[in-house]
Amino acid sequence: MRSINIAAGQLGPIARNETRTEVVARLSALMREAQSAGCDLIIYPELALTTFFPRWYMEDQAEIDCFFEREMPGPQTRPLFDLAGELGIGFCLGYAELALEDGRLHRYNSSILVDKSGRIVAKYRKVHLPGHAEHEPWRKFQHLEKRYFEPGAGFGVVDAFGGVIGMAICNDRRWSETYRVMGLQGVEVVLIGYNTPVHNPPAPEHDELSLFHNQLVMQAGAYQNGTWVVGVAKAGIEEGVDQIGGSCIIAPSGEVAAACTTRGDEIARACCDLDLCNSYKRTTFNFDVHRQPHAYRLIVERKGRHLMADGTAVPSA
């Protein structure tokens, strides 16, 4: 049996004035707990090193950049990498990435996969940035990911931990394309961290369905691609904003194999049998036999109902 013993390492809220060192201590405690439970890998949430700062409108770039990491590991995060190597456990960590590329600074909402020796083996940059780019004072709180980050290039997979691993972040999980693009590369475990407010200012009528939608999209993505999905929240009331928990590990059947039940620092774990994926990948979802790409062209030709992928208007019929 090929299997990975995985821990979903949910975090409770992180206050704005909490230091990286304090957060790393919390991450380290969860890592020790996961390792004691026999886990090979622990998944932390999106932007796991700080409070969820896109909830505030800020104009001072220096203030914004305080939430970003210029190197990974850096002085404050290295202890987590060292501990991973010492304990022999891998981790997946979300953080705000400040990268110098082509002589210019770029900012991404990123996650990395670190192996049991403490070495980074994959990096992912969030593709589906939710929210808005301009200050919208009518909202109780902002969601300025479109302002503070640029979107990543796409979804890859990596051979690690004896399986095929992919990453996605938060809003990515609501988009079926996320799972499919990785499914087409044979993904067996999709790792997803998130920060999801219970309240969605543009559509408050969805608030009571937040946990249902969270689970629905990950269950469908798992089943339709024959993959494990691990969803990990930063949960609880953070700087006055209530964020859902619902961290869980979902089997390729779409069934929930393990779930957190608090909204604080907590681990849920499952032994993920990677061969279960084949039960779906070789039957109902044998893509090589059953997919019909000739019928899917609109998915890449159009951005939406009104815009083509290149941003021009959809021609009227």
Place this chain on the structure above:
Amino acid sequence: MRSINIAAGQLGPIARNETRTEVVARLSALMREAQSAGCDLIIYPELALTTFFPRWYMEDQAEIDCFFEREMPGPQTRPLFDLAGELGIGFCLGYAELALEDGRLHRYNSSILVDKSGRIVAKYRKVHLPGHAEHEPWRKFQHLEKRYFEPGAGFGVVDAFGGVIGMAICNDRRWSETYRVMGLQGVEVVLIGYNTPVHNPPAPEHDELSLFHNQLVMQAGAYQNGTWVVGVAKAGIEEGVDQIGGSCIIAPSGEVAAACTTRGDEIARACCDLDLCNSYKRTTFNFDVHRQPHAYRLIVERKGRHLMADGTAVPSA
């Protein structure tokens, strides 16, 4: 409020020796019941005029073609069209279509949408044919859709009943691309008939999850595209094969608004407020704002992990 009062017109089993006239009488009874309940539209299952014949391996093309319709309406189905016009109710009907095109006979697993005057306003031919093309005697029963049908061209929508309507058939509902291609055309109601055996011979370990998977994929398709989804079964034990029921009407929230609770001829109905779609289409799933087609190219470039869309092998990395 723009709304369509919709009935899911589930059928119990149809015996192999049951005539079209007998079946049309059952469809008519459901139509009368739906119209009495104030419905604008009734949805019937896939291949609603006969037993689900792909469960048998047949070599005699004349025997196979007995299950197909050469014209629609034909002499035996015209009474249903006449009744629809008389009652002022529309319907969606699945059937096996024998079509003469380009001087050659083609066979499709099709459905049509008929308006309140009894006029056909749209036709759809199933894209995702499940099962296999050759006789596999080890199976308890066959699933020879890949033998008896050729796949359709794609997914369209039509303006009808005051909304934007699309159709899909059975296995199509398991594929996220089905909903997305229609979602990109602004679909507000997706109509889906199905015949789904409880037992899946290549993967019997999924049998107990049949109803869960049926609902999961339609709920995700509804939510992720902000559309109503109507799923309608031919249910019960048909010629010895147990088929799931689970017919239901799903709101754009992904919530089940109405569901059948038997496995026989039965109606479930819901008044579908089309403006509810906008609650999703204009916020979380505002495609024009949030989709990232640059990251989706693999969806059309590849058929599966091993094959490109044109059937050649995926180049090794």
